[in-house]
Amino acid sequence: MGTVTKALELLNYFSRTKPEIGLVEFARLAGRDKATVHRHLVELEANGFVEQHPQTRAYRLGPAILRLTAVREATHPTRRILRPIVESLAAEVGELCHTSLLQGDMLSPLFHSDPMVHGTQVHFDEGEMLPLHATSSGLSVLAFSPPDVIDRILSQPLKAYTDLTLTDPAFLRSVLDDIRQSGLCNLDQAFDREVSSVGGPIFGPEGTPIGALAVAVPAVRASREKMDEILNALRGAIRQATTSTGGILPRGFAVLSETPPSRPPQPNEV
Template identity: 55%
Template sequence: MGTITKALDLLSLFARDRAEIGLGEFVRLTGRDKATVHRHLTELAENGYLEQDPDTRAYRLGPALLRLSALRETLFPVRKLLQPIVFELSEAVGELAHASLLQGEALSPVSHADPSLHGIQVNFDISEMLPLHATSSGVAALAFCPDDWQARIMTRPLARYTDKTISDPAILKDKINMVRRFGVATITGAFDEGVSSVGSPLFGEGERVLGALAVAVPSARANPEKLRDIALVLLKEAERASVALGGVFPRNFEDLPLQWGGETTTQQVNS
C-alpha cells in the first residue's frame, strides 16, 4: 500500500456513527504507528480533506470533499440519474432499494430509498462499502467484471461477515454463473444477518459494468415468491438505469424459473 493510498484510506474509516475520530483512535483502527498516522492526518487537513475540531482535536471530513463531490455530480450526474429510478423501484416493491458504483474491489453506495411500509426495515448505511463476494450487488457486478478481476478476488481469502458469507471460491463462481444466466443475484444473510437482497448489474458506455442496483429485504419477509417478484421488477429498472447511464443492458438473459427463489434455485439449477 503506497503512501497516498495509506493517507486516503484514513477517510474510509468515517461512518454515520463515527463522525469524528481522534489521533489515538486512528492509530487503533489502522494498527499503524502514531507518527505516520499523524503526518497523514496533517497533510489531509492542510489540503481540506479533513478538518480538526479546535477543542477536542478530533478530525472530521473536510470541505474539499464537498467541492469535489459537487463537481463530480455536475460533470457526471450519476446520483441525479439514479435517484428517481431507485425511488420508483423502492415504491414498486415496497422495500429498500439502493444503487452503488464500483470503487476498487468494492461497491460504493450512491443512492437509496425506503418507502417505510413495514415495522421491520433494513438499516442501510450509505457510508458502508459493499464487498463484492458477500452482497447481491457485489456478486451482480462481479459477474461482469473482467476475468482477471474475478480471478484476483477469488484467489484471495474471502472475508467472512456472518456464518453465511460465501468463503468458497467455487460457490462464488456458481453465483457468478447464475447472474450471467438470469441477470440477478440473491444473497441471504451473507453480509447482514437477517437480510436478504436481490441485485442486478448496471452498465455504462461500451457495455462496461459500473455497479449494481439492488433491493434489500428482512429475511423474515423474503419468501421465494417475493424474491422472484422483486427480481422481475429489478431487471426492468436495472435496464432503465443502464440506459440512463449511457450503457447497454444485456438482452440474452434467460427467463426466471417459476420457482426462482435465489438460494434454493441455485441448488435446483445446478443439480
C-alpha cells in the same frame, strides 16, 4: 501501498455512525502507529479533506470533499440520474433500494431510499463499502466482470461476514455462472444475518459493470412471493439505470434476465 494511498484510505473509515474519529481510534482502525497516522491526517487536513472539531479535536470530513462532490455531480450527474430510479423502485416494492458504484475491488454506495412502510426496516449505511463476494450487488457485478478481475478477487482472502457468507473460490465460480444465466443475484443473509437481498449490475458504455442496483429485505419478510415481486421490478429498473447513465446492456442480457435467479446453495447443500 504508497503514502498517498495510506492517507486517502483513512477517509474510508468515516460513516454515518462514525462522522468524527479521533487520532487514537484512527490508529486502531488502520492498524498503524499514531505518529504515522497523525502525519497522514496533517496532510489531509492541509488539503481540506479533513478538519478537526475545535473542542474535541476529533477529525471529520473537510470542505474539499464537498467541492469535489459538486464537481463530480455537475460533470457526471450519476446520483441525480439514479436517484429517481431508486426512489421509484423502492416505492414500487415497498422495501429499501440502494445503488452503488464500482470503486477498485469494492462497491461504494451512492444513494438509497426506504419508503418506510413496514415496522421493521433494513439499516443501511452509505458510508460502508460493499464487498464483491458477500453481497448481491457485488456478486452480480463480479459475474459480468472481465475474467482477470474475477481471478483477482477470488484469489484474495475472502472475509466471512456471517456464517452464510460464501468464501470458497471454486464454489463462488459456480455461483457466478448461475448469476450470468439470469442476470440477477438473490442472496440470503451473507453480509448481514438479518437481511436478504436481490441485486443486478448497472453497465457502462463498454458493456461492463460500473455499479449495481439492489433491494434489501429483512430476512423475516423475504418470502418467495415477495422476492419474485422484487425480481420482476428490478429487471426494468436495471435496464433504465443502465441506459439513463449512457451504458449498454451486453448482448443476451435482456433475454437471460427473464429467468428468475435461484438462491445460491450453501456448500454443505451440494
